[in-house]
Amino acid sequence: MSFLAPSALALLGLLPVIVLLYFLKLKRREEPISSTYLWRRAVEDLRANAPFQRLRRNLLLWLQLALLALAVVALARPASRVLRREGRRFICLIDTSASMAARDVRPNRLAEAKRQALELVANMAGEDRMMLMTFDVKPTILVPLTDDTARLRAAVNALEPRQTTTDFAAAVDLVAALGAQLRGAEVYLLSDGGFEADSLTETPDLPLRYIRIGQTGENLGITACEARRSLERPGETQVFVKVQNFGSLEADARLELYLHPLEPGSAGGLGPPQLLDARRVKVPAGDSVGVVFPYGTPESPTAPAPGLLRVVLAHEDDLAEDNTAWLVLEAPHKVRTLVVSPGNYFLETALRNDPLAAAQVVGPEEFDREVSSEALALGEFDLVIFDRHTPRSLPPGAYLFLGAVPPLEGFSFRGEVEQPVVVDWDQVHPLNRFVNYSHLFLERASLLEVPADAHTLVEGDSGPLLLYWSSPGYRVVVAAFDPLASRWPLRASFPVFLANAVRVLGGVESAGGAWSVRPGSTITFTVPPGTSQVTVTYPDGRSAQVPVRYELVTSGPGRPSEAPQGRSEGREAVGRSQEAPPGQVTFGDTYRCGPYLFTLGEKARRFFVVNLLEPRESDITPRPRLRWRRGTVAGRSQVVRENREFWPWFVLAALAVCLTEWYIYNRRVYL
Amino acid sequence: MSAELESAAGGSALAARYQDILSDEFISKIERLRLVSRKVIVGRIRGERLTRKRGRSVEFADYRQYVVGDDLRFLDWNLYARLDRLFLKLFLEEEDLHIYILVDASRSMAYGNPSKLDYARKVAAALAYIGLANYDRVVLGAFAGGDLRLVGPVRGKHQVLRVLEFLASLEPEGETRLAAAFKQFALTHRRPGVVIVVSDFLDKAGYEDALRYFLATRQDVFILHLLAAEELAPTLTGDLKLVDMEDEDTTEVTISAPLLRTYRRTVESFCTSLKNYAGSRGLNYLLASTAVEFDVLVLDYLRRRGLVR
Numbered sequence: 001m002s003f004l005a006p007s008a009l010a011l012l013g014l015l016p017v018i019v020l021l022y023f024l025k026l027k028r029r030e031e032p033i034s035s036t037y038l039w040r041r042a043v044e045d046l047r048a049n050a051p052f053q054r055l056r057r058n059l060l061l062w063l064q065l066a067l068l069a070l071a072v073v074a075l076a077r078p079a080s081r082v083l084r085r086e087g088r089r090f091i092c093l094i095d096t097s098a099s100m101a102a103r104d105v106r107p108n109r110l111a112e113a114k115r116q117a118l119e120l121v122a123n124m125a126g127e128d129r130m131m132l133m134t135f136d137v138k139p140t141i142l143v144p145l146t147d148d149t150a151r152l153r154a155a156v157n158a159l160e161p162r163q164t165t166t167d168f169a170a171a172v173d174l175v176a177a178l179g180a181q182l183r184g185a186e187v188y189l190l191s192d193g194g195f196e197a198d199s200l201t202e203t204p205d206l207p208l209r210y211i212r213i214g215q216t217g218e219n220l221g222i223t224a225c226e227a228r229r230s231l232e233r234p235g236e237t238q239v240f241v242k243v244q245n246f247g248s249l250e251a252d253a254r255l256e257l258y259l260h261p262l263e264p265g266s267a268g269g270l271g272p273p274q275l276l277d278a279r280r281v282k283v284p285a286g287d288s289v290g291v292v293f294p295y296g297t298p299e300s301p302t303a304p305a306p307g308l309l310r311v312v313l314a315h316e317d318d319l320a321e322d323n324t325a326w327l328v329l330e331a332p333h334k335v336r337t338l339v340v341s342p343g344n345y346f347l348e349t350a351l352r353n354d355p356l357a358a359a360q361v362v363g364p365e366e367f368d369r370e371v372s373s374e375a376l377a378l379g380e381f382d383l384v385i386f387d388r389h390t391p392r393s394l395p396p397g398a399y400l401f402l403g404a405v406p407p408l409e410g411f412s413f414r415g416e417v418e419q420p421v422v423v424d425w426d427q428v429h430p431l432n433r434f435v436n437y438s439h440l441f442l443e444r445a446s447l448l449e450v451p452a453d454a455h456t457l458v459e460g461d462s463g464p465l466l467l468y469w470s471s472p473g474y475r476v477v478v479a480a481f482d483p484l485a486s487r488w489p490l491r492a493s494f495p496v497f498l499a500n501a502v503r504v505l506g507g508v509e510s511a512g513g514a515w516s517v518r519p520g521s522t523i524t525f526t527v528p529p530g531t532s533q534v535t536v537t538y539p540d541g542r543s544a545q546v547p548v549r550y551e552l553v554t555s556g557p558g559r560p561s562e563a564p565q566g567r568s569e570g571r572e573a574v575g576r577s578q579e580a581p582p583g584q585v586t587f588g589d590t591y592r593c594g595p596y597l598f599t600l601g602e603k604a605r606r607f608f609v610v611n612l613l614e615p616r617e618s619d620i621t622p623r624p625r626l627r628w629r630r631g632t633v634a635g636r637s638q639v640v641r642e643n644r645e646f647w648p649w650f651v652l653a654a655l656a657v658c659l660t661e662w663y664i665y666n667r668r669v670y671l
Numbered sequence: 672m673s674a675e676l677e678s679a680a681g682g683s684a685l686a687a688r689y690q691d692i693l694s695d696e697f698i699s700k701i702e703r704l705r706l707v708s709r710k711v712i713v714g715r716i717r718g719e720r721l722t723r724k725r726g727r728s729v730e731f732a733d734y735r736q737y738v739v740g741d742d743l744r745f746l747d748w749n750l751y752a753r754l755d756r757l758f759l760k761l762f763l764e765e766e767d768l769h770i771y772i773l774v775d776a777s778r779s780m781a782y783g784n785p786s787k788l789d790y791a792r793k794v795a796a797a798l799a800y801i802g803l804a805n806y807d808r809v810v811l812g813a814f815a816g817g818d819l820r821l822v823g824p825v826r827g828k829h830q831v832l833r834v835l836e837f838l839a840s841l842e843p844e845g846e847t848r849l850a851a852a853f854k855q856f857a858l859t860h861r862r863p864g865v866v867i868v869v870s871d872f873l874d875k876a877g878y879e880d881a882l883r884y885f886l887a888t889r890q891d892v893f894i895l896h897l898l899a900a901e902e903l904a905p906t907l908t909g910d911l912k913l914v915d916m917e918d919e920d921t922t923e924v925t926i927s928a929p930l931l932r933t934y935r936r937t938v939e940s941f942c943t944s945l946k947n948y949a950g951s952r953g954l955n956y957l958l959a960s961t962a963v964e965f966d967v968l969v970l971d972y973l974r975r976r977g978l979v980r
Contacts (some may be wrong), residue, residue: 028912029925034782034902035847035873038917040736042934043924469768666908 001080004645008075015065053226063661074650077514088526089145089184090198091132091175091206092117092152095191095213096159097166098617102192103551104216104318111434112212113190120188121149131182131640132156135171136591137164137520144469145181162323164519165614166195176204194616207528207650208628212635217621218247220283220315221322223613224290227309227329235374239293239327241311244256245283246619253315257293259329260595261307264354268537269597269605270308282441285536308595310609324617326595326609328515334358335506336380340367341387346489347402350498352404357502391529396473398505401447410451420460431468431477431500432457435493440465440542442488445481451533473524474506475540516609523587523608527600534585539610546598548583684851689835693796697966704801704970704979706770706865731943733761767865769810769824769864771890772857774841775897776815777915779873781843783899784963791869791897792838793965798867799834799980803827810860811837814852816845846917847874849881857884867978871902872945875918879948892954893978896945900962905931 003009030596033039082577094117099112117132124130124147124594132143132155160179163586168191173188187206192214256278262310276293283289318321341360360381367389376384384395385400389473394407405413425437429484435456441543457477469476488494512603517523527534527548537543590596596608612618625632725813737757746839750758755945772795780788795811802809803825810823811834822827822837823830849872866885872878885892903924911924924930949956957976959968973979 026787028910031907031911032782032916033913034779034787034871034916035875035898036913036920037873037875039913039924039934040900040922041941042937043935044920046933338717404808463823 001078001646004079006076008072008077010055011072011075012069014068014072016488018068019061022058022064026321031467050097060661060665062666063100063657070650074647074654077645077647079645086187086538089182090120090124090128091178091182091185091187091192092120092132093171093187093189094132094134094159095136095189095194096134096162096164096168097193097194098161098163098321098612099166099194099620100213101161101163101321101621102214102219102319104214104218108161109192109213109219110159112250113211113252114156114159114191115186116211116213117155121152121156122154123419124149131178131185133174134159135166135168135172137167137518138164139171139174141174146435162519163612164591165609165612165617172203172425172444175206176202179206182206189626192620192622193626194614196440203627203629207630209632210277210626210628210633210635211623214490214620214622215637216247217316217619218249219317219319219322219618219620220245220247220251220253220313221317221319221612221615221618222313222325223288223499224324225311225325225327225611227327227537229462236283236293237329239295239309239311241291241293241315241325242281242288243281243291244288244556244615244618246615246621247317248285248294251283251286252318252637253283253313253317254279255281255291256312256314258310258312259305259307260310261305264605269599269607270595270645275309278308306610319618319620321593322612322614324593325611325613326516326593329605329607333458334362334654337500337502337506338362338371338381338384338386339387340364340391342389344387344402344484345484345499346441347387348386350495351502353495354499354502356499360432367471368392381501385426385597391425394474396524398475399477400501400505401476401478402446403479403485405446405448406476406478408474408476410449410454411425411562412449414442414447414449416444416446417460417462418444420465423459423461425458425466426456429455429457430504431497433496433500435500437493439491440488440493441486446596448478448480450478474547477501477505488654506534515607516611517590518614519590519593519610519612520588521590523585523590523596523609525585525598525606527583527585528604531583535599536589537597539592539596544589548585550583577613682785689796689832689839692792692835692838693800693831697797698800700970701797701801701979703806705977706768706798706802706805706807734758735761735818747800755774764877765797768802768805769860769862770798770799770807770855771810771812771864771866772802772831773812773814773819773852773866773868773870774838775846775847775870776813776832776841776843777817778843779847779871780897781917783901786843786960787871787897787899787938787961788841788843790959790965792841794869794895794897794959795867796835796838797969798973798979800828800831803831803834807865809834812856812937813837813841813844814849814856815847817848817851818845819852819855843979847871848876849874849878850876850884853884857888861888863889865890866890866892867894867895867976869897871897871899875974878945882948882952882954886926886952892949893950893976894945894954894956896942896958898938898942898958900960903935903960903962905934 015607037581058670071408090397094110094113096110100108100113102109105112121130127147127488129145129147130143130146130152131141132152133598134142142159143281146152175182185206187204188210189208189210190213191210193210193212204305206592211444221244222241223244224240226240228238228240229236241255243253243255257276258273259276260270260273263270263305276295279291279293281289281291295385306329309329311325311327313323317322335357337357337359338349339351339359340363341361342364348359348361351357368391381397383398383400386404386406388403390401390407392407399406405411420442422437422440425430425435440458442460444463445462445465446461448467450467451469453471454464454467454469456467458464460480463480465481466477466479469478483494531548534546534548536542536546585598587596587598590608593610596610598606598608600606625634627633700868734750735758737759741759744772747758747760750756757868763930774788775789776789780791781785783790799809799811806826808824808826809830810821810825812819812821814820822833824846825833847870847872874881882894883893907926910925911923913924915921946956946958955976955978957972958979959972
């Protein structure tokens with residue numbers, strides 16, 4: 001037996017006080033009596049005949065001492081390891097997200113969670129069975145329901161922190177999906193609660209025990225980092241950093257900006273880092289501060305060379321993972337634009353007059369004949385505009401379709417409408433910046449079947465007229481009408497829209513933002529035909545081989561296309577085309593933050609950077625309680641083991657002693 | 672109140688003062704009772720004469736042998752003639768019955784509810800009335816702190832007011848000193864009669880010496896040992912400092928069941944030893960509790976014990 005609140009035992013120090021009070025107490029009531037003659041004789045008789053009289057007379061004292069002792073023991077919460085009910089089933093759900101790397105508990109939260117999980121495993125007996133799950137950006141079942149404690153222990157020991165966001169809802173969904181075979185199981189959640197749990201609408205009908213890992217929330221982190229290039233002055237670059245303070249004290253930190261210039265000759269592809277700038281930032285508690293590092297401006301005329309930018313927040317706090325952010329800084333260049341058009345004066349004129357666009361125009365036949373999909377896939381062009389022409393296949397890239405339907409899954413032609421009317425348009429989307437569609441009069445437009453996640457830019461009375469769709473690798477804008485069949489090209493809004501399309505689709509503004517992904521996201525890119533292998537170098541220096549997938553026809557992101565019946569033309573084209581298709585690299589092991597270097601053959605290299613930049617993870621304050629099944633579950637900091645507490649019995653005993661004492665005091669019935 | 676008492680009291684207002692001591696209703700119950708002595712033969716016409724002179728009676732009792740110095744007038748000459756031996760004729764003496772009622776008025780008698788003194792007053796009044804109604808000579812005494820105050824002898828119902836006044840004037844005072852009081856009584860009252868002592872006998876010096884003073888007399892001593900119900904079965908609880916009402920002596924006790932048991936045993940043995948002491952010396956003993964209604968005591972208990980008939 002042990003005590004859960006042993007400090008209460010200090011109250012036993014009151015025992016001597018009671019004895020003392022007993023000695024002090026006897027303020028006897030005076031009672032006049034006819035004569036003390038008989039009483040004195042009785043008292044003397046009693047003393048002579050009852051050797052235990054003193055003890056008996058002190059019965060009340062003994063009872064009071066017993067009462068106090070029992071009450072104190074009850075307060076100290078005596079408990080013993082529970083007699084295990086055999087055949088229990090647990091789901092041990094361990095949070096491995098970035099916030100679990102916080103070091104407010106030593107060595108870190110994940111280690112503490114592992115320790116508790118091991119204790120849970122050690123507590124298993126008989127037919128107890130446990131399932132081990134982890135969750136971060138996605139849930140993973142590490143060990144299915146088993147009573148093999150060695151396997152569970154090994155799996156727990158092998159856990160490593162992953163610098164990702166947390167998707168608790170996905171884990172709950174998985175648990176709910178497993179619900180049938182886990183009926184009656186208990187869910188042990190070992191987490192700091194750093195996720196959006198309150199948005200859970202439906203939770204499985206399983207009891208949750210939330211073991212709260214973590215103590216404090218003192219953390220300063222970079223929650224946003226972006227490099228922007230000026231639209232009009234390509235040499236001008238601004239690096240924007242947002243520093244957020246999640247603690248309860250004002251923080252004073254140094255923000256340092258390093259450049260790792262590209263050096264094709266070196267082993268890692270990067271030269272030695274150069275300190276570009278350093279700033280002191282003062283962030284009030286619970287607030288955030290934005291810092292801008294400008295380059296190529298009159299104040300700071302030199303623009304950094306292409307390479308990787310590293311922003312470091314030099315500050316000691318509980319979570320180090322969010323103190324560094326990486327950016328890929330590309331050399332400034334114009335948007336290489338390919339226009340596939342049978343001839344469009346307005347389009348070509350508008351592009352020619354755009355200082356950021358470097359347009360090249362080809363006819364449709366010429367495009368089908370001469371421009372290989374390899375060229376598109378390798379990113380020789382930043383933007384391809386298809387004017388009234390539909391290509392056979394579409395590798396990942398940025399496209400603008402005018403009066404044509406992209407050959408992608410989800411897009412199809414349903415018919416035409418005459419003289420559609422503009423109903424509304426999205427005025428805040430960057431593509432619609434400074435564009436007014438109120439004078440857009442169309443002769444006719446196509447009725448399109450579009451993917452559900454397509455964003456409508458201009459809404460017509462019978463369907464979308466202009467829409468934007470993006471998915472990994474693709475950024476597509478589709479105009480469901482031919483601009484030449486309208487008066488739009490004559491209006492100022494047409495060149496303005498084209499300029500927006502060049503900037504947004506061509507990726508001018510983000511200055512390398514395309515190469516930055518969130519932890520746990522998949523990186524997809526195409527490689528030249530014949531590339532047999534790609535080597536990835538992780539931020540920690542490890543390297544691994546990534547297979548290259550070759551597919552006959554790419555009609556969607558990573559999905560082999562079942563050529564539809566109505567498009568026999570496309571199948572013929574595939575059969576006819578003997579050119580080797582480009583390969584695809586899909587890489588998902590992006591669980592650590594930092595730069596990932598992909599080496600394709602001898603000299604081709606490509607950097608991707610993985611940044612956390614997630615306020616929800618940087619906010620490491622452990623959540624005290626979780627909502628679960630129309631109630632809340634309070635987090636407990638410890639107690640994986642179950643204690644059976646005995647204090648109610650002690651309270652009952654104390655009550656019984658109290659009643660006895662009361663009875664004896666009132667009735668004076670001693671033994 | 673009876674007609675006689677009323678006339679003796681000289682008015683109902685005065686008589687009403689003593690209703691709580693002796694009520695009319697009770698008087699009607701005890702009117703026909705009389706006190707009995709086993710040692711003293713009461714003359715048939717006792718109290719008919721007011722003279723103090725006593726003659727010898729004519730009622731023959733016994734013979735005894737003549738010894739030198741005997742009154743020759745009582746020799747039975749007929750027997751001498753027949754047997755040639757001298758015998759003296761003995762006659763029963765006729766006397767008035769003296770009734771002495773001694774009431775303990777020490778402070779300890781103030782204890783109890785009703786107090787022992789109140790109870791003793793009523794008993795004394797009743798017994799005195801019985802005596803007065805039968806033309807006995809009644810002497811009433813109260814002792815406290817070694818002093819003995821007496822009233823009487825009185826005789827006849829018309830004297831009852833004196834008795835009641837005396838009883839009503841009693842206030843508890845002084846300690847119980849039985850020996851001094853009884854000695855004083857024994858020295859001054861040697862006439863045969865009935866002595867009724869109403870007391871709690873809670874004398875720290877003991878009652879043995881005191882009672883010895885009655886042994887030498889021809890008096891029929893009746894001890895009415897009066898204890899309060901609270902003394903016989905105390906209802907005290909708690910940690911107490913018992914204060915003696917007489918001498919302020921204190922005893923600290925923690926009331927407990929064993930203590931109460933021992934106390935009761937002590938009281939019992941106290942009463943038993945007093946009873947035995949009295950019995951072995953020819954004294955009558957009756958333990959009375961204030962819990963017993965005093966009319967029950969007088970009409971039933973004392974009757975059974977032969978004090979009244």
